[in-house]
Amino acid sequence: MVGPARPQFVLFGSSIVQLSFSNGGWGAILSDIYARKADILLRGYYGWNSRRALQVLDQVFPKDAPIQPSLVIVYVGGNDSMGPHPSGLGPHVPLPEYVENMRRIATHLKSLSCATRIIFLSTPPVDEARINQGTSEIFSELIRTNELCQKYSDACINLCHELGVKVVDLFTAIQKRDDWKNACFTDGIHLSEEGSKIVVAEILKVLKQAEWKPSLHWKSMPTEFSEDSPYDLVAASGERTLNPSDWTFHREIQWD
Numbered sequence: 012m013v014g015p016a017r018p019q020f021v022l023f024g025s026s027i028v029q030l031s032f033s034n035g036g037w038g039a040i041l042s043d044i045y046a047r048k049a050d051i052l053l054r055g056y057y058g059w060n061s062r063r064a065l066q067v068l069d070q071v072f073p074k075d076a077p078i079q080p081s082l083v084i085v086y087v088g089g090n091d092s093m094g095p096h097p098s099g100l101g102p103h104v105p106l107p108e109y110v111e112n113m114r115r116i117a118t119h120l121k122s123l124s125c126a127t128r129i130i131f132l133s134t135p136p137v138d139e140a141r142i143n144q145g146t147s148e149i150f151s152e153l154i155r156t157n158e159l160c161q162k163y164s165d166a167c168i169n170l171c172h173e174l175g176v177k178v179v180d181l182f183t184a185i186q187k188r189d190d191w192k193n194a195c196f197t198d199g200i201h202l203s204e205e206g207s208k209i210v211v212a213e214i215l216k217v218l219k220q221a222e223w224k225p226s227l228h229w230k231s232m233p234t235e236f237s238e239d240s241p242y243d244l245v246a247a248s249g250e251r252t253l254n255p256s257d258w259t260f261h262r263e264i265q266w267d
Contacts, residue, residue: 015235018049018227019078023071024064024086027135027202028055034197035204040211044266047235047256049081049227060090060102061112068119079124082227084214085116088134089200092163094154110166117174128223130214131171133164135181135206138192141199155200177221179213208264215266229266 031038
């Protein structure tokens with residue numbers, strides 16, 4: 012543990028979470044946006060479904076922890092939505108069970124603290140053609156279709172509306188881009204940098220519009236150690252220094 016203590020934003024879920032610091036991922040982008048404002052903590056688990064997420068929920072988010080997260084962003088659903096394997100093995104979770112599992116996850120997170128905020132990400136679409144062409148010989152057939160993805164996405168969104176939990180409709184957001192199949196994935200399933208930019212934009216939109224107090228939108232949060240200093244770079248006039256604490260010119264995108 013290092014200080015000073017900052018608000019903690021936890022990213023929890025399956026591979027789209029675990030890989031969110033790879034390939035210009037959405038976790039890495041959020042870490043840059045929230046530099047000196049909040050700590051972005053990664054709890055992502057490749058290949059996991061909602062059953063496995065439930066198994067570790069108390070360990071990842073213990074109710075008796077002295078510090079609870081300010082924000083938890085949850086993505087689980089893509090693996091659940093895969094078609095069932097005839098052996099009974101594999102990540103598939105029937106839709107009614109998936110909804111109940113997500114309900115239990117939301118209920119647990121809500122119980123952590125009255126100040127813990129939650130955002131769910133719904134199941135995004137996939138590039139079916141690329142999945143079918145690129146399936147490795149080490150796997151049995153991967154049954155991943157956009158028909159299934161939409162069913163699980165819609166179920167997640169409906170549950171969030173019922174529970175009063177903020178939700179990002181990734182299934183719709185990603186398909187707003189005309190070339191989404193080519194631009195938004197590294198392999199037809201996992202997000203490329205362009206796909207991650209969509210995720211970040213949608214998360215920031217939720218954070219800006221949410222009437223949470225205190226606000227968790229980056230522009231509303233204090234910057235750590237942001238006081239003026241005579242040790243900052245000297246302005247051209249030679250009469251004062253320039254405080255760089257909130258400079259963002261290094262960013263390719265000037266996020267709202």
